[in-house]
Amino acid sequence: MSDYRDEITSKLEDAFQQKKALQIKAGSTKQFYGRDIYAEELALTDHTGIIEYEPSELYITARSGTPLREIEQAIAEQHQILPCEPPYFGANATLGGTVACGLAGPRRVNAGSVRDCILGTEILNGKGELLRFGGKVMKNVAGYDVSRLICGALGTLGVLMSVSLRLLPKPACEQTIVLTLDSNAAINKMNLWTNTPMPISATFYDGHDLYIRLSSSLSAIEACKKEIGGESIDEKDIFWTNIKEQTHNFFISDKPLWRISVPPNTETLNISGENAIEWNGALRWHKSDADENSIRTEAERVGGHATLFKGNTTDQVFHPLSKPSMKLHKKLKQVLDPVGILNPGKMFAEL
């Protein structure tokens, strides 16, 4: 546990003076995500430690370089969880990387995104100034919500120093059931069940079978199982870890992997290659060699957007923004990183 804020600040101040681009680095487990950039590294790896953990307050505050594993272990001892169930993509995943990437796991579907569980952040802007936004309490509407704006910005708006996250109690019981269905029937069923108060905490469809995780008391789960049908599977924790970490067979492939975010009740997308579905239909994974434009057009047709999650890095990883939106993105980048030294180009070439 060590506080390297002063060292990081002075490196950042120097870089600002010299207008020298920096690549922010912590656990390096999610470097594949976003555009490739080449710049001097600003390491947060040593800036670690849980600063405050109050189980009864349902929050934890930790430095950005703190290993995610350390945080999950500490809260598991108190029977608590990170609501967004973030993926690691490697043993060294950190809190900072998790928040910067803003990627949530299977539980996103009923417990919210990474941004949803952020209570506050402490950042250094592109001049090396320390700024604190939000706090440790859920209800907080003082000032613009910069702490949640930072989340998912891939380090382009500030260097995270510490983050406070909201926690939830661990569900008393979790069970997974599996049914065999075709793709559109699976999408339909997931959304029918989500329109009821059944405690569905994760869904995954692999092209053949639909897996549903229920999280509640044992008796409530038993009642829901009767309604849904299907068969129980044993190895529930490993199964969902494999989905979250993309170590499930579906994800083992050389083809480009597209992440397509769509309204949940959208029918099967018209994109060549195999696909898998999460989040009650709202998240579609496509292993496809189809050309980029056709995939993006199909995503837009149904009101969604497409990200080249893994594969040959093209110039455009994320879905292109509208003109007015890009104009605002540039202005906001200018506000928090006036000389453009924080992960320039990581999200979009222009930012």
Place this chain on the structure above:
Amino acid sequence: MRGSISTTDLAKQFHNVLPKDAVLDKDEQLRPYECDALTAYRQLPRLALLPSKIEEIQAIVKICKEYKIPIVARGAGTSLSGGALPHADGILLNLAKLNKIIEIDVHNRTATVQPGVRNLAISEAAEPHGLYYAPDPSSQIACTIGGNIAENSGGVHCLKYGLTLHNILALKILTVDGEILELGGKNLDSSGFDLLALMIGSEGMLGITLEATVKLLPHPHDRKVLLAAFDQIQKAGDAVNGIISKGVIPAGLEMLDQLTIQATEMYCSPGYPSNAAAILICELDGFDEELETQVQLVKKILIDHQAIEVRVAKDNQEAELFWLGRKASFPALGNLTPDYYCMDGTIPRKHLAHVLESISNLSVKHSLRVANVFHAGDGNLHPVILYDANVPGELETAEKLGGEILELCVEVGGTITGEHGVGVEKLNQMCVQFSDAELNTFHAIKAAFDEDGLLNPGKAIPTLHRCAEFGAMHVHHGKLPHPDIPRF
């Protein structure tokens, strides 16, 4: 500064783009807009405009941009922080006529609505499909979704179901430059920065909401309401922590202090235990089977924390009675006093007992009564200061007392506003919560969206000059604030 155009000429400009009855310029027409629910602040706008189409709003914004006329958007005017207080040089943009529910999408569980749709109207429209919109600010009968978005409104049930922020999926925003921004969608995330998060709670200063898509939830399977009485308010505070640390997230967990209990008893006779120093109302929801387990667990926790009485509502009727007093608390307190001033700080729950005691000391110090009725589960306090505006100096004392309460909230790691917003009311306390660099960042964000400062100017973010002036009267942590700012 009245801008570069007379009010008569300005009205003519608006008459070119709006129906005749949509431009209000007479004193008696403008009077209803002079304040929102924070009635201590009043200001007439130059004109009030009532567009009923998006194209009309675009035309209005274009004129305002050309002549640099401030725009204050307003829904139902229920803001408790002066968020919809008019600007002396500006127009008041009343969005109440944009009240169409555009779509209820049952299978994607969304409702797409215009900004003037009332909060409760969304749940009513979704009701036939077994769905509802979760955030329920106490003014939900009247308040509009546009206002809820501006303020990131909370409510009784946000402990479990989140704030407005967690329940908005998409926004169509008109920028002051006349561009339309489509943020979010019926899907769960979007490309680029999370502008949706930035927009929600920005108090109408970054853009004008033209349309919102909100998340709908299925009604819980069942609910149970408990009521517990305590002979000391500290014990009630500890019980709140006890419940949450045992892994229970109630749908709502509310506290009323003795003064509030007495006021509600006189007002609507909910039958609360009359000997209580504090009561807790705890609503649990879930599946039958899990719900009963939770009720037994919470009951035990309440008794372990020395509740002098615990009641579990037998049926919906009794549950409504438990809630009756809580929901009528503000009008009930209004009956005790000519005027009241409702605060809105949030604190980490563990400091509840300490902060309540300090509030009681501040009450004695300033010789004004303070009632406490609040969202205990998420530490969101609503101290209600009772005063009489007709007694010279009492409003100022109430504001001073309120300010000290908010500073206390910041001191224990909390915030000056949990759900009511900063508005015009808490500008001074913003200086306590944020540093110069942070306030500068807010101003720069504002300028990125609205470089002329036309959207709701003067709200939510204080100028550094104002903070310096406030700081002159207010030495924080023994240090003179803003030592680098020249003083005149």
